[in-house]
Amino acid sequence: MSEAKRYHILIINWQDIRNPFGGGAEVHLHEIFKRVAAAGHRVTLLCSGFAGAPSREQIDGLEVVRKGSRKWFNYFVPAAYRALAAKNQFDVVVDDLNKIPFYTPWFVREPILALVHHFFGKSIYRETNWPAASYVYCSERLVPVVYRRTPFAAVSQSTADELRRSGHESWIELLPNAVDMSQYRSEVGRKSPAPLIGYLGRLKKYKCVDHILRALPLVLQQRPDARLLIIGGGDDRTRLERIVREQGLTDKVVFTGHVSQEEKVAYLNRLWIAVNPSPKEGWGLTVIEANACGVPVVAADSPGLRDSVKDGKTGRLYPFGDIDRLSQTMVDFLSEPSLRSNCGREALAWARSFTWEASAQKALTIIDKVIHS
Numbered sequence: 001m002s003e004a005k006r007y008h009i010l011i012i013n014w015q016d017i018r019n020p021f022g023g024g025a026e027v028h029l030h031e032i033f034k035r036v037a038a039a040g041h042r043v044t045l046l047c048s049g050f051a052g053a054p055s056r057e058q059i060d061g062l063e064v065v066r067k068g069s070r071k072w073f074n075y076f077v078p079a080a081y082r083a084l085a086a087k088n089q090f091d092v093v094v095d096d097l098n099k100i101p102f103y104t105p106w107f108v109r110e111p112i113l114a115l116v117h118h119f120f121g122k123s124i125y126r127e128t129n130w131p132a133a134s135y136v137y138c139s140e141r142l143v144p145v146v147y148r149r150t151p152f153a154a155v156s157q158s159t160a161d162e163l164r165r166s167g168h169e170s171w172i173e174l175l176p177n178a179v180d181m182s183q184y185r186s187e188v189g190r191k192s193p194a195p196l197i198g199y200l201g202r203l204k205k206y207k208c209v210d211h212i213l214r215a216l217p218l219v220l221q222q223r224p225d226a227r228l229l230i231i232g233g234g235d236d237r238t239r240l241e242r243i244v245r246e247q248g249l250t251d252k253v254v255f256t257g258h259v260s261q262e263e264k265v266a267y268l269n270r271l272w273i274a275v276n277p278s279p280k281e282g283w284g285l286t287v288i289e290a291n292a293c294g295v296p297v298v299a300a301d302s303p304g305l306r307d308s309v310k311d312g313k314t315g316r317l318y319p320f321g322d323i324d325r326l327s328q329t330m331v332d333f334l335s336e337p338s339l340r341s342n343c344g345r346e347a348l349a350w351a352r353s354f355t356w357e358a359s360a361q362k363a364l365t366i367i368d369k370v371i372h373s
Helices: 024-038 073-087 121-126 130-141 157-165 210-222 237-246 261-270 285-291 323-335 337-352 356-372
Strands: 008-012 042-049 056-059 062-069 092-097 112-116 152-154 172-174 196-200 227-231 253-257 273-276 297-300 315-318
Touching: 008 024, 008 073, 024 042, 024 062, 024 285, 024 356, 042 073, 062 073, 092 356, 112 356, 121 130, 152 157, 157 172, 172 356, 196 210, 196 261, 196 285, 210 227, 210 237, 210 323, 227 261, 237 253, 261 285, 273 285, 273 323, 285 297, 285 337, 297 323, 315 323, 315 337, 323 337
Parallel strands: 008 042, 008 092, 042 062, 092 112, 112 152, 152 172, 196 227, 196 273, 227 253, 273 297, 297 315
Antiparallel strands: 056 062
């Protein structure tokens, strides 16, 4: 990756890669922009602080500046931006939209690139109480007005289409997720001897992990030897554990909690299939991480997931919320070795087509376009 012009890029995001509340959006940002920094560009990340974190830190070539708390960070952003801009000459500002927008077109003077994974829309009401959900929902509703002439980079075609339907007036480019195949690898001989279904990701109420738990008894009617492994942590774990107890599934379901990178790959290689029942994703980074380990994915036919799962090739899509279809699709994979094998091979090839190096180069091409348009 090489560019004649070296840029100073300011990114504004709620969290950095070390924040315990970080997720796929932070992985996407970090993996791309650490490579942009390695190519000789200066990258500053303005984000919220968290307990024990220094106010400034260098992480993989990114200058991380932390201001305020996660809860109120959006209110700190305008003043923090002005303080940074007074001491630095930024070529472009990357506004990573995530839940509550920062509305940078109102106060940023440099060219802006808005980076978006997905909009919650009404799905936020699945996650939290009505006042908090309404705050997020109404904040997102202003995006088509405030950002209508701002160039966008969207991680999936589904999100790009949603922006266009909202009446967005500027151009939109795709900036896909990817996977590091040196970390995620298919390890022959590591599969569980008994049928093992897995969920990988944060345990958030809106992600509807409970759908898998409600489908599991139907799966067990046909495959009583099946087990479910829930990989990851989050604030919905207590509720999910209660559902497991209520359904008498305590000997069928294991929660791993937060795991290391090495543990995650080891768990993925034990799975027969992975499942993602979410009603909405930016793209589904965990889908490709499972694919990179040769694991097919059963996912809801929802925005983002229909982009990351090639239906009938790398896995299968089912109508969101259809517990009967979900359970039968899981049974199909558990009971048909040829289906698992064929989709596993396709999944591995699909994952290999996405690299962070290509996404970083695409990011620089988009930034070039923003600066010179």
